[in-house]
Amino acid sequence: MTMTITHLGTGSRGNSTLLETPKARVLIDQGFSGAQLQKRLARLNLTPEDIDCVFISHHHGDHGGGARVMQTRWNTPVLANERTALELDLLPPLTTHFAALDLIRVGDDLSVLPVPVPHAGSDNVAFVASHNGERAAIITDLGSWTDELVTHVRGCEHISIEANYDEKKLLGGPYPYSLKDRISGRGGHLSNDQTGQFLAEVCTDATRTIVLTHLSQKNNRPHLAESTVLYHIADVFTGDMKISEQDGPDFSHYIGQPTPPENEKPLPKSASLHDLR
Numbered sequence: 190m191t192m193t194i195t196h197l198g199t200g201s202r203g204n205s206t207l208l209e210t211p212k213a214r215v216l217i218d219q220g221f222s223g224a225q226l227q228k229r230l231a232r233l234n235l236t237p238e239d240i241d242c243v244f245i246s247h248h249h250g251d252h253g254g255g256a257r258v259m260q261t262r263w264n265t266p267v268l269a270n271e272r273t274a275l276e277l278d279l280l281p282p283l284t285t286h287f288a289a290l291d292l293i294r295v296g297d298d299l300s301v302l303p304v305p306v307p308h309a310g311s312d313n314v315a316f317v318a319s320h321n322g323e324r325a326a327i328i329t330d331l332g333s334w335t336d337e338l339v340t341h342v343r344g345c346e347h348i349s350i351e352a353n354y355d356e357k358k359l360l361g362g363p364y365p366y367s368l369k370d371r372i373s374g375r376g377g378h379l380s381n382d383q384t385g386q387f388l389a390e391v392c393t394d395a396t397r398t399i400v401l402t403h404l405s406q407k408n409n410r411p412h413l414a415e416s417t418v419l420y421h422i423a424d425v426f427t428g429d430m431k432i433s434e435q436d437g438p439d440f441s442h443y444i445g446q447p448t449p450p451e452n453e454k455p456l457p458k459s460a461s462l463h464d465l466r
């Protein structure tokens with residue numbers, strides 16, 4: 190009885206994460222074109238028709254831009270809060286609205302809890318998915334965090350969270366000051382340091398796997414994200430940490446029993462997935 194977590198790709202050019210249990214198969218966010226989604230699912234021997242439903246965190250294009258095409262092309266049900274559904278012009282017959290902290294059941298063995306997070310100009314949520322008593326959190330696009338988020342994420346077996354920028358790279362980089370302020374503000378994105386601080390608050394002995402997501406291509410580097418976050422959590426986390434980049438899927442994590450060695454399985458490398466949008 191396992192839940193598999195596979196990032197199809199994360200970053201400012203599109204985000205989507207596949208959660209699979211024995212009885213449910215859902216996407217968290219769909220920020221890819223239809224063709225791009227098909228290519229990425231094909232690497233897992235899946236098609237969009239295999240997806241039961243899609244949860245959208247917020248309306249920004251890299252998270253919700255591909256939600257409507259799933260409705261029009263494949264009749265996929267989409268779940269989002271009211272503001273996000275409105276902004277994305279989702280089709281009412283295939284759209285279910287959720288409110289913050291509504292526990293949503295999919296199939297017989299998956300529950301998904303939306304938890305509000307601050308992200309300017311949107312009504313963004315993180316998702317905590319539960320299967321058989323174990324939990325995976327998918328958290329992205331937040332400038333800061335709340336006690337409520339800490340409460341719901343603490344002790345999750347798996348945590349995927351953005352590590353968007355390296356502070357020195359952002360401040361010394363080419364972006365105009367107004368954009369630097371927006372990214373680093375309370376409603377922007379988490380820096381590597383902030384992500385490390387958040388993880389230090391929520392990791393427990395139960396936390397076995399972490400994936401860092403949504404790295405800025407201009408203002409971050411994988412080795413900076415990983416080393417900065419590890420600096421903050423070295424005392425509380427001894428599990429496996431990976432980085433999801435823009436062109437996935439590259440790997441899957443499992444929670445529940447039985448688990449393969451290290452809770453992680455590499456995916457076969459196949460055709461390049463570059464620039465199919």
Ligand SMILES: [Zn+2]
Nearest residue numbers: 247249308330
């Ligand atoms: Zn966003």
Ligand SMILES: [Zn+2]
Nearest residue numbers: 201249251330
């Ligand atoms: Zn984003």
